[in-house]
Every structure is written in structure tokens, then in C-alpha cells.
């Protein structure tokens with residue numbers, strides 16, 4: 001079985017439904033000819049879909065309300081409180097998508113950068129909500145290549161007292177080796193992604209991928 005098949009069958013790796021709409025959006029952002037304005041616009045659309053899907057994995061409890069017809073309705077409400085944590089810089093592109101669906105959501109930031117020569121992640125800074133250990137965490141980073149950056153961020157979250165089963169990594173494109181490495185290292189966290197790619201190259205870039213997400217989104221190519 002190929003790594004991509006192993007990854008797509010993993011019970012804690014959730015792929016967005018592979019609809020025509022999603023495939024068309026992903027084709028635009030993967031196209032090297034796409035200009036920055038469109039890259040940002042269509043990436044934001046996929047990010048919105050990812051955040052909406054991520055919320056489906058949060059637990060709910062029974063909640064009864066009364067409708068304007070004065071009839072009780074047996075519904076549900078989210079069980080716990082959430083926060084976002086973005087891996088700077090590319091992960092910051094996903095913060096607005098989270099804010100659009102969760103009003104006043106708290107967002108922590110962790111600055112982890114890959115060394116451009118070795119691709120090894122380095123932690124420079126983190127600032128997390130004070131009560132993060134009581135929350136569900138939506139970890140935000142569009143690219144998962146070797147998994148080194150996201151793994152380092154998970155370690156930061158665990159050190160801050162977050163329960164691993166409450167970490168949901170919201171990701172746009174993953175390489176199967178990176179996703180599987182993370183899921184093997186951390187046995188309870190979950191990943192929600194739009195597409196699982198073929199692999200990574202010698203420079204640890206995802207193939208077919210979309211190039212350097214941060215550079216394309218923020219215009220620093």
C-alpha cells in the first residue's frame with residue numbers, strides 16, 4: 001500500500017469531501033500562473049471549508065431550547081470552549097477563516113520557522129491564551145511537509161497543559177510521510193486536511209504541492 005493510501009485510510013486523518021468545487025478551488029491555488037489576489041481569495045475559500053469541517057469533530061452535549069412556537073426542541077450545543085493557535089507565518093493566513101465562524105475566538109501564536117537549508121524547524125516565540133489547558137485547540141498551518149514544524153508546535157501545546165485528544169490540526173495540503181509521522185508520534189490528536197499529496201522532494205517541499213504558501217499568500221516571493 002502506498003504512503004498516500006495509508007494516510008487516506010488513517011482513522012485520525014480526515015479529508016474534506018472531494019467535491020468538484022473543492023477540486024476546482026485547489027486547482028486554482030496549485031497553478032503557478034495564479035496571481036496573488038486570486039491565490040489569497042481562493043485559499044481563503046478552502047480555509048473556510050476546512051474550519052467548518054474541523055468544527056464537526058468537536059464534541060457536543062444535549063441542549064433543549066424552546067422555539068418561537070413555544071415548543072421544546074431537543075438540540076445540541078458545543079461541549080467545550082475552543083481557541084486557535086497559528087504557526088507563524090503561513091498559519092496566520094487561516095486566522096480570519098476561524099474568526100469568520102467563531103466570534104471573539106482567542107488565538108495564540110507560535111513562531112516556528114524551517115531552516116531554509118536543513119528544513120529543520122526552530123521555535124522562536126509562543127504566546128498562548130492563559131487558560132489554553134481548558135480548551136480545544138484548532139492548530140492552524142496550511143502546509144504539512146515533514147511534519148517537523150507542526151510536531152514542535154504540538155509539543156509546545158502539550159507543555160502548556162493542552163490534552164492531546166483536544167488538538168485538531170487544520171491543514172490545507174499534507175505530504176503523507178509528514179502526516180503519518182505526526183499521527184504515529186502523537187496517538188490522540190487529529191488532522192483535518194483538504195488534500196493528501198504524493199510526497200516531498202529533496203528540499204522538503206510538497207509534491208505536487210503549491211510551492212511556498214507563505215511567500216505566495218503574503219507576496220514575498
Ligand code: PRP
Nearest residue numbers: 089090113114144145146147148149214
Ligand atoms: C512552512 C509551513 C509549515 C512548514 C511545513 O513554513 O507553513 O509551517 O513549512 O514544513 P514541515 O512540515 O516540513 O515542517 P516555513 O518555515 O517555510 O515558514 P513560513 O510560514 O514563513 O513560510
Ligand code: URA
Nearest residue numbers: 145205206211212213
Ligand atoms: N512549506 C511550504 O510553504 N510549502 C511546502 O511545500 C513545504 C513547506
